[in-house]
Amino acid sequence: MSKPQSAGAILRWRGEFISTSLESAFLRDQGSVIQQELTRSLSFCGIAYLIFALADMAHLGYGSQTLALFIVRLAIAAVAVSGIVLTRCSANPGNTAYRAATVFTSLAMLSFLLVAYWRGELLLHGMSMAIMLIIVYLFIPNRLVNATLVALSASAAFLALVYAQGMVSPRHLWTMAMLLLLANLFGAAAARRDAHSSRRQYWAQQHLINQSVRDSLTGAFNRRHLNAGLLEREIDRARSRGTSLTIIMCDLDSFKAINDTHGHQAGDTLLHDFARLLLSMTREGIDTVVRYGGEEFLLILPDTDLADGHALAESMRARLAESGSLHDQVRIGATASFGVVSVRLSPGLPGITSKALIARADQLMYAAKRSGRNRVHVTGWEAINRA
Numbered sequence: 447m448s449k450p451q452s453a454g455a456i457l458r459w460r461g462e463f464i465s466t467s468l469e470s471a472f473l474r475d476q477g478s479v480i481q482q483e484l485t486r487s488l489s490f491c492g493i494a495y496l497i498f499a500l501a502d503m504a505h506l507g508y509g510s511q512t513l514a515l516f517i518v519r520l521a522i523a524a525v526a527v528s529g530i531v532l533t534r535c536s537a538n539p540g541n542t543a544y545r546a547a548t549v550f551t552s553l554a555m556l557s558f559l560l561v562a563y564w565r566g567e568l569l570l571h572g573m574s575m576a577i578m579l580i581i582v583y584l585f586i587p588n589r590l591v592n593a594t595l596v597a598l599s600a601s602a603a604f605l606a607l608v609y610a611q612g613m614v615s616p617r618h619l620w621t622m623a624m625l626l627l628l629a630n631l632f633g634a635a636a637a638r639r640d641a642h643s644s645r646r647q648y649w650a651q652q653h654l655i656n657q658s659v660r661d662s663l664t665g666a667f668n669r670r671h672l673n674a675g676l677l678e679r680e681i682d683r684a685r686s687r688g689t690s691l692t693i694i695m696c697d698l699d700s701f702k703a704i705n706d707t708h709g710h711q712a713g714d715t716l717l718h719d720f721a722r723l724l725l726s727m728t729r730e731g732i733d734t735v736v737r738y739g740g741e742e743f744l745l746i747l748p749d750t751d752l753a754d755g756h757a758l759a760e761s762m763r764a765r766l767a768e769s770g771s772l773h774d775q776v777r778i779g780a781t782a783s784f785g786v787v788s789v790r791l792s793p794g795l796p797g798i799t800s801k802a803l804i805a806r807a808d809q810l811m812y813a814a815k816r817s818g819r820n821r822v823h824v825t826g827w828e829a830i831n832r833a
Protein backbone atom coordinates (compact mmCIF):
# COMPACT_ATOMS: atom_id res chain seq x y z
CA MET A 447 0.00 0.00 0.00
CA SER A 448 1.35 3.46 -0.85
CA LYS A 449 2.04 5.86 2.00
CA PRO A 450 -0.40 8.82 2.23
CA GLN A 451 1.30 12.01 1.05
CA SER A 452 1.64 14.90 3.50
CA ALA A 453 0.33 18.25 2.26
CA GLY A 454 3.89 19.63 2.25
CA ALA A 455 5.43 16.69 0.32
CA ILE A 456 8.30 17.56 -2.03
CA LEU A 457 9.06 15.88 -5.36
CA ARG A 458 12.22 13.90 -4.74
CA TRP A 459 14.21 14.76 -7.85
CA ARG A 460 12.68 18.07 -8.89
CA GLY A 461 12.93 19.59 -5.39
CA GLU A 462 9.50 21.28 -5.70
CA PHE A 463 6.29 20.90 -3.72
CA ILE A 464 3.99 18.25 -5.20
CA SER A 465 1.06 20.64 -4.71
CA THR A 466 1.30 23.23 -7.48
CA SER A 467 -0.66 25.78 -5.44
CA LEU A 468 1.79 25.35 -2.53
CA GLU A 469 4.73 25.71 -4.93
CA SER A 470 3.21 28.94 -6.30
CA ALA A 471 2.64 30.22 -2.75
CA PHE A 472 6.27 29.39 -1.92
CA LEU A 473 7.50 31.30 -4.99
CA ARG A 474 5.31 34.29 -4.13
CA ASP A 475 6.57 34.25 -0.53
CA GLN A 476 10.22 33.96 -1.56
CA GLY A 477 9.85 36.41 -4.48
CA SER A 478 11.81 39.30 -3.01
CA VAL A 479 14.64 37.04 -1.75
CA ILE A 480 14.96 35.31 -5.14
CA GLN A 481 14.88 38.70 -6.86
CA GLN A 482 17.75 39.99 -4.68
CA GLU A 483 19.79 36.83 -5.27
CA LEU A 484 19.23 37.11 -9.02
CA THR A 485 20.27 40.78 -9.01
CA ARG A 486 23.50 39.91 -7.20
CA SER A 487 24.37 36.86 -9.27
CA LEU A 488 23.51 38.27 -12.71
CA SER A 489 25.34 41.53 -11.98
CA PHE A 490 28.41 39.58 -10.94
CA CYS A 491 28.23 37.15 -13.89
CA GLY A 492 27.54 39.95 -16.42
CA ILE A 493 30.55 41.96 -15.25
CA ALA A 494 32.83 38.88 -15.12
CA TYR A 495 31.72 37.89 -18.62
CA LEU A 496 32.63 41.36 -19.93
CA ILE A 497 36.01 41.35 -18.19
CA PHE A 498 36.91 38.13 -20.00
CA ALA A 499 36.95 40.18 -23.23
CA LEU A 500 40.53 40.98 -22.16
CA ALA A 501 41.40 37.28 -22.44
CA ASP A 502 39.84 37.24 -25.96
CA MET A 503 42.10 40.14 -26.89
CA ALA A 504 45.18 38.46 -25.45
CA HIS A 505 44.53 35.31 -27.49
CA LEU A 506 43.01 36.64 -30.70
CA GLY A 507 44.56 40.12 -30.93
CA TYR A 508 42.65 43.15 -32.25
CA GLY A 509 40.73 41.41 -35.03
CA SER A 510 37.18 40.91 -36.22
CA GLN A 511 36.76 37.79 -34.04
CA THR A 512 37.67 39.74 -30.87
CA LEU A 513 35.22 42.45 -31.87
CA ALA A 514 32.49 39.88 -32.61
CA LEU A 515 33.10 38.17 -29.25
CA PHE A 516 33.01 41.55 -27.50
CA ILE A 517 29.62 42.29 -29.06
CA VAL A 518 28.39 38.85 -27.96
CA ARG A 519 29.68 39.51 -24.42
CA LEU A 520 27.95 42.92 -24.42
CA ALA A 521 24.71 41.23 -25.54
CA ILE A 522 24.98 38.69 -22.68
CA ALA A 523 25.54 41.52 -20.18
CA ALA A 524 22.49 43.31 -21.66
CA VAL A 525 20.43 40.11 -21.17
CA ALA A 526 21.58 40.05 -17.52
CA VAL A 527 20.50 43.70 -17.01
CA SER A 528 17.13 43.05 -18.73
CA GLY A 529 16.55 40.00 -16.51
CA ILE A 530 17.25 42.08 -13.39
CA VAL A 531 14.96 44.92 -14.53
CA LEU A 532 12.10 42.61 -15.63
CA THR A 533 12.24 40.73 -12.33
CA ARG A 534 12.15 43.98 -10.35
CA CYS A 535 9.08 45.17 -12.26
CA SER A 536 7.27 41.82 -12.13
CA ALA A 537 4.20 41.19 -9.97
CA ASN A 538 5.54 37.65 -9.43
CA PRO A 539 9.32 38.17 -9.09
CA GLY A 540 10.08 34.54 -8.15
CA ASN A 541 8.68 33.16 -11.41
CA THR A 542 10.16 35.93 -13.55
CA ALA A 543 13.57 35.50 -11.91
CA TYR A 544 13.59 31.81 -12.80
CA ARG A 545 12.69 32.56 -16.42
CA ALA A 546 15.37 35.26 -16.61
CA ALA A 547 17.92 32.85 -15.09
CA THR A 548 17.09 30.18 -17.68
CA VAL A 549 17.39 32.60 -20.62
CA PHE A 550 20.63 34.11 -19.28
CA THR A 551 22.36 30.79 -18.53
CA SER A 552 21.31 29.28 -21.89
CA LEU A 553 22.67 32.26 -23.86
CA ALA A 554 25.82 32.50 -21.73
CA MET A 555 26.55 28.81 -22.34
CA LEU A 556 25.93 29.17 -26.08
CA SER A 557 28.29 32.13 -26.33
CA PHE A 558 30.86 30.26 -24.25
CA LEU A 559 30.84 27.53 -26.92
CA LEU A 560 31.61 30.22 -29.50
CA VAL A 561 34.48 31.54 -27.35
CA ALA A 562 35.90 28.00 -27.01
CA TYR A 563 35.46 27.36 -30.75
CA TRP A 564 37.36 30.50 -31.77
CA ARG A 565 39.98 30.56 -29.07
CA GLY A 566 40.82 26.83 -28.95
CA GLU A 567 42.62 25.91 -25.66
CA LEU A 568 39.98 23.27 -25.20
CA LEU A 569 41.49 21.64 -22.11
CA LEU A 570 41.49 24.96 -20.28
CA HIS A 571 37.98 25.70 -21.48
CA GLY A 572 36.88 22.27 -20.20
CA MET A 573 37.83 23.42 -16.71
CA SER A 574 36.07 26.77 -17.23
CA MET A 575 33.01 24.83 -18.34
CA ALA A 576 33.05 22.83 -15.07
CA ILE A 577 33.14 26.08 -13.08
CA MET A 578 30.29 27.49 -15.17
CA LEU A 579 28.21 24.39 -14.46
CA ILE A 580 28.59 24.94 -10.72
CA ILE A 581 27.56 28.59 -11.23
CA VAL A 582 24.46 27.47 -13.17
CA TYR A 583 23.46 24.95 -10.48
CA LEU A 584 24.31 26.90 -7.34
CA PHE A 585 25.00 30.58 -7.83
CA ILE A 586 22.16 31.70 -10.11
CA PRO A 587 18.74 31.05 -8.51
CA ASN A 588 16.64 28.81 -10.78
CA ARG A 589 14.32 25.81 -10.76
CA LEU A 590 16.43 22.68 -10.42
CA VAL A 591 14.90 21.18 -13.54
CA ASN A 592 15.78 24.24 -15.67
CA ALA A 593 19.32 24.45 -14.32
CA THR A 594 19.83 20.73 -14.97
CA LEU A 595 18.57 20.97 -18.55
CA VAL A 596 20.82 23.95 -19.33
CA ALA A 597 23.86 22.36 -17.66
CA LEU A 598 23.48 18.92 -19.28
CA SER A 599 22.84 20.31 -22.77
CA ALA A 600 25.81 22.69 -22.48
CA SER A 601 28.08 19.84 -21.28
CA ALA A 602 27.00 17.57 -24.15
CA ALA A 603 27.41 20.37 -26.72
CA PHE A 604 30.87 21.24 -25.37
CA LEU A 605 32.05 17.61 -25.51
CA ALA A 606 30.67 17.29 -29.07
CA LEU A 607 32.58 20.44 -30.05
CA VAL A 608 35.82 19.13 -28.54
CA TYR A 609 35.33 15.80 -30.30
CA ALA A 610 34.54 17.45 -33.65
CA GLN A 611 37.63 19.69 -33.39
CA GLY A 612 39.77 16.56 -33.02
CA MET A 613 42.49 18.50 -31.24
CA VAL A 614 42.25 16.65 -27.91
CA SER A 615 43.43 13.08 -27.45
CA PRO A 616 40.78 10.43 -26.61
CA ARG A 617 42.39 10.02 -23.16
CA HIS A 618 41.96 13.74 -22.42
CA LEU A 619 38.47 13.73 -23.89
CA TRP A 620 37.46 10.99 -21.45
CA THR A 621 38.99 12.88 -18.54
CA MET A 622 37.11 16.00 -19.62
CA ALA A 623 33.85 14.04 -19.90
CA MET A 624 34.39 12.66 -16.37
CA LEU A 625 35.14 16.15 -15.05
CA LEU A 626 31.94 17.57 -16.55
CA LEU A 627 29.93 14.57 -15.33
CA LEU A 628 31.20 15.11 -11.78
CA ALA A 629 30.48 18.86 -11.97
CA ASN A 630 26.92 18.03 -13.08
CA LEU A 631 26.43 15.38 -10.39
CA PHE A 632 27.78 17.46 -7.48
CA GLY A 633 26.11 20.64 -8.73
CA ALA A 634 22.70 18.94 -9.14
CA ALA A 635 22.97 17.16 -5.76
CA ALA A 636 23.85 20.39 -3.93
CA ALA A 637 21.12 22.37 -5.75
CA ARG A 638 18.60 19.63 -4.90
CA ARG A 639 19.59 19.73 -1.23
CA ASP A 640 19.18 23.51 -1.26
CA ALA A 641 15.75 23.29 -2.94
CA HIS A 642 14.56 20.71 -0.41
CA SER A 643 15.84 22.56 2.64
CA SER A 644 14.34 25.93 1.64
CA ARG A 645 10.97 24.28 1.02
CA ARG A 646 11.07 22.31 4.29
CA GLN A 647 11.88 25.53 6.14
CA TYR A 648 8.99 27.34 4.41
CA TRP A 649 6.59 24.52 5.23
CA ALA A 650 7.61 24.47 8.91
CA GLN A 651 7.18 28.24 9.07
CA GLN A 652 3.70 28.04 7.48
CA HIS A 653 2.79 25.30 9.93
CA LEU A 654 3.76 27.52 12.88
CA ILE A 655 1.91 30.53 11.47
CA ASN A 656 -1.15 28.34 10.88
CA GLN A 657 -1.03 27.00 14.41
CA SER A 658 -0.90 30.50 15.88
CA VAL A 659 -3.97 31.71 13.95
CA ARG A 660 -6.15 28.57 13.97
CA ASP A 661 -8.26 27.00 16.68
CA SER A 662 -6.90 23.49 17.22
CA LEU A 663 -10.28 21.80 17.84
CA THR A 664 -12.19 23.13 14.84
CA GLY A 665 -9.55 24.31 12.34
CA ALA A 666 -11.37 27.66 12.09
CA PHE A 667 -9.40 30.90 12.60
CA ASN A 668 -9.12 32.05 16.22
CA ARG A 669 -10.04 35.37 17.87
CA ARG A 670 -6.39 36.45 17.82
CA HIS A 671 -6.46 36.36 14.03
CA LEU A 672 -9.74 38.31 13.96
CA ASN A 673 -8.38 40.86 16.43
CA ALA A 674 -5.35 41.45 14.20
CA GLY A 675 -7.58 43.63 11.97
CA LEU A 676 -9.10 40.91 9.76
CA LEU A 677 -12.60 42.40 9.45
CA GLU A 678 -11.29 45.99 9.30
CA ARG A 679 -9.18 45.02 6.27
CA GLU A 680 -12.18 43.43 4.55
CA ILE A 681 -14.28 46.56 5.22
CA ASP A 682 -11.53 48.77 3.75
CA ARG A 683 -11.18 46.52 0.71
CA ALA A 684 -14.93 46.45 0.07
CA ARG A 685 -15.11 50.24 0.55
CA SER A 686 -12.31 50.92 -1.95
CA ARG A 687 -13.89 48.59 -4.54
CA GLY A 688 -17.51 49.57 -3.82
CA THR A 689 -18.57 45.96 -3.22
CA SER A 690 -20.85 44.16 -0.76
CA LEU A 691 -19.67 42.52 2.43
CA THR A 692 -21.70 40.05 4.45
CA ILE A 693 -21.02 38.69 7.88
CA ILE A 694 -22.79 35.79 9.55
CA MET A 695 -22.80 35.02 13.26
CA CYS A 696 -23.95 31.50 14.09
CA ASP A 697 -24.25 29.56 17.32
CA LEU A 698 -25.13 25.94 18.06
CA ASP A 699 -28.49 25.65 19.79
CA SER A 700 -28.79 24.28 23.32
CA PHE A 701 -25.20 23.16 23.25
CA LYS A 702 -24.99 22.91 27.02
CA ALA A 703 -27.78 20.31 26.94
CA ILE A 704 -25.84 18.34 24.29
CA ASN A 705 -22.73 18.37 26.48
CA ASP A 706 -24.81 17.35 29.49
CA THR A 707 -26.57 14.52 27.64
CA HIS A 708 -23.80 13.07 25.45
CA GLY A 709 -20.66 14.22 27.25
CA HIS A 710 -18.04 16.87 26.58
CA GLN A 711 -16.21 14.78 23.97
CA ALA A 712 -19.38 14.37 21.95
CA GLY A 713 -19.77 18.17 22.21
CA ASP A 714 -16.23 18.55 20.87
CA THR A 715 -17.02 16.25 17.94
CA LEU A 716 -20.13 18.28 17.12
CA LEU A 717 -18.13 21.53 17.28
CA HIS A 718 -15.52 20.04 14.96
CA ASP A 719 -18.14 18.75 12.49
CA PHE A 720 -20.05 22.05 12.49
CA ALA A 721 -16.84 23.96 11.73
CA ARG A 722 -16.02 21.49 8.90
CA LEU A 723 -19.49 22.10 7.46
CA LEU A 724 -19.00 25.89 7.61
CA LEU A 725 -15.54 25.62 6.05
CA SER A 726 -16.70 23.26 3.30
CA MET A 727 -19.56 25.58 2.31
CA THR A 728 -17.41 28.72 2.08
CA ARG A 729 -14.84 29.74 -0.53
CA GLU A 730 -11.27 28.78 0.36
CA GLY A 731 -8.93 31.76 0.35
CA ILE A 732 -11.82 34.28 0.03
CA ASP A 733 -14.22 33.73 2.95
CA THR A 734 -13.12 33.46 6.56
CA VAL A 735 -14.55 31.28 9.33
CA VAL A 736 -13.60 32.37 12.86
CA ARG A 737 -14.37 30.53 16.10
CA TYR A 738 -15.74 33.57 17.90
CA GLY A 739 -16.62 31.94 21.21
CA GLY A 740 -17.26 28.47 22.67
CA GLU A 741 -19.89 27.30 20.17
CA GLU A 742 -20.21 30.56 18.24
CA PHE A 743 -18.69 31.18 14.78
CA LEU A 744 -18.27 34.35 12.73
CA LEU A 745 -18.18 34.13 8.93
CA ILE A 746 -16.78 36.98 6.82
CA LEU A 747 -17.91 36.83 3.19
CA PRO A 748 -16.46 39.43 0.80
CA ASP A 749 -18.29 40.27 -2.46
CA THR A 750 -21.47 38.74 -1.07
CA ASP A 751 -24.81 40.57 -0.95
CA LEU A 752 -27.72 40.08 1.44
CA ALA A 753 -29.60 37.61 -0.78
CA ASP A 754 -26.56 35.35 -1.26
CA GLY A 755 -25.57 35.61 2.42
CA HIS A 756 -29.13 34.71 3.42
CA ALA A 757 -29.24 31.73 1.03
CA LEU A 758 -25.88 30.46 2.30
CA ALA A 759 -26.88 30.72 5.97
CA GLU A 760 -30.18 29.00 5.19
CA SER A 761 -28.46 26.06 3.48
CA MET A 762 -25.92 25.78 6.33
CA ARG A 763 -28.79 25.70 8.81
CA ALA A 764 -30.62 23.03 6.79
CA ARG A 765 -27.49 20.89 6.32
CA LEU A 766 -26.70 20.87 10.06
CA ALA A 767 -30.31 20.11 11.03
CA GLU A 768 -30.28 17.22 8.56
CA SER A 769 -26.86 15.72 9.31
CA GLY A 770 -26.07 16.57 12.94
CA SER A 771 -22.94 14.74 14.05
CA LEU A 772 -21.77 11.18 14.73
CA HIS A 773 -19.88 10.40 17.93
CA ASP A 774 -19.02 6.82 19.00
CA GLN A 775 -21.63 5.45 16.54
CA VAL A 776 -24.29 7.66 18.16
CA ARG A 777 -26.00 10.29 16.03
CA ILE A 778 -26.28 13.63 17.76
CA GLY A 779 -29.04 15.83 16.41
CA ALA A 780 -28.09 19.52 16.33
CA THR A 781 -29.31 22.85 15.04
CA ALA A 782 -27.89 26.36 14.96
CA SER A 783 -29.20 29.91 14.84
CA PHE A 784 -27.87 32.49 12.39
CA GLY A 785 -27.68 36.30 12.21
CA VAL A 786 -26.78 37.75 8.80
CA VAL A 787 -25.78 41.38 8.14
CA SER A 788 -24.90 42.68 4.71
CA VAL A 789 -23.63 46.06 3.62
CA ARG A 790 -22.81 47.54 0.24
CA LEU A 791 -19.80 49.73 0.87
CA SER A 792 -18.58 52.70 -1.10
CA PRO A 793 -15.85 55.30 -0.51
CA GLY A 794 -18.53 57.82 0.55
CA LEU A 795 -20.28 55.58 3.07
CA PRO A 796 -18.86 56.38 6.50
CA GLY A 797 -19.55 55.04 9.96
CA ILE A 798 -19.32 51.31 9.36
CA THR A 799 -17.06 49.68 11.87
CA SER A 800 -16.21 46.06 12.49
CA LYS A 801 -17.59 46.35 16.02
CA ALA A 802 -20.93 47.67 14.79
CA LEU A 803 -21.26 44.92 12.16
CA ILE A 804 -20.43 42.14 14.61
CA ALA A 805 -22.75 43.62 17.26
CA ARG A 806 -25.62 43.71 14.75
CA ALA A 807 -25.02 40.13 13.56
CA ASP A 808 -24.90 39.02 17.22
CA GLN A 809 -28.22 40.76 17.98
CA LEU A 810 -29.84 39.06 14.99
CA MET A 811 -28.48 35.67 16.02
CA TYR A 812 -29.90 36.11 19.55
CA ALA A 813 -33.20 37.27 18.06
CA ALA A 814 -33.24 34.00 16.06
CA LYS A 815 -32.64 32.09 19.32
CA ARG A 816 -35.45 33.95 21.07
CA SER A 817 -37.89 33.26 18.26
CA GLY A 818 -37.43 29.48 18.58
CA ARG A 819 -33.80 28.61 17.44
CA ASN A 820 -32.84 26.77 14.22
CA ARG A 821 -33.53 29.81 12.09
CA VAL A 822 -31.86 32.62 10.16
CA HIS A 823 -32.45 36.34 10.80
CA VAL A 824 -31.14 38.81 8.23
CA THR A 825 -30.86 42.51 7.66
CA GLY A 826 -29.11 45.00 5.39
CA TRP A 827 -27.05 47.89 6.77
CA GLU A 828 -29.35 50.43 5.12
CA ALA A 829 -32.29 48.97 7.02
CA ILE A 830 -30.33 49.30 10.29
CA ASN A 831 -29.66 52.96 9.57
CA ARG A 832 -33.30 53.67 8.72
CA ALA A 833 -34.46 52.03 11.97
Ligand SMILES: Nc1nc2c(ncn2[C@@H]2O[C@H](COP(=O)(O)OP(=O)(O)OP(=O)(O)O)[C@@H](O)[C@H]2O)c(=O)[nH]1
Pocket residue numbers: 663697698699700701702703705709710711712713714717739740741815819
Ligand atom coordinates in the same frame (compact mmCIF):
# COMPACT_ATOMS: atom_id res chain seq x y z
N1 LIG B 1 -17.67 20.32 24.42
C1 LIG B 1 -17.38 21.61 24.46
N2 LIG B 1 -18.20 22.47 25.05
C2 LIG B 1 -17.90 23.77 25.07
C3 LIG B 1 -16.73 24.26 24.45
N3 LIG B 1 -16.72 25.61 24.62
C4 LIG B 1 -17.83 25.93 25.29
N4 LIG B 1 -18.57 24.85 25.56
C5 LIG B 1 -19.83 24.74 26.30
O1 LIG B 1 -20.88 25.30 25.53
C6 LIG B 1 -21.96 25.58 26.41
C7 LIG B 1 -22.66 26.84 25.95
O2 LIG B 1 -23.81 26.95 26.71
P1 LIG B 1 -24.77 28.21 26.69
O3 LIG B 1 -23.96 29.47 26.55
O4 LIG B 1 -25.66 28.11 27.89
O5 LIG B 1 -25.56 28.11 25.34
P2 LIG B 1 -26.50 26.94 24.80
O6 LIG B 1 -26.68 25.84 25.75
O7 LIG B 1 -25.96 26.60 23.45
O8 LIG B 1 -27.87 27.67 24.62
P3 LIG B 1 -28.32 28.63 23.44
O9 LIG B 1 -27.09 29.28 22.93
O10 LIG B 1 -29.23 29.61 24.11
O11 LIG B 1 -28.99 27.80 22.44
C8 LIG B 1 -21.36 25.69 27.81
O12 LIG B 1 -21.83 24.62 28.59
C9 LIG B 1 -19.86 25.54 27.59
O13 LIG B 1 -19.22 24.82 28.62
C10 LIG B 1 -15.85 23.32 23.85
O14 LIG B 1 -14.80 23.66 23.29
N5 LIG B 1 -16.22 22.01 23.87
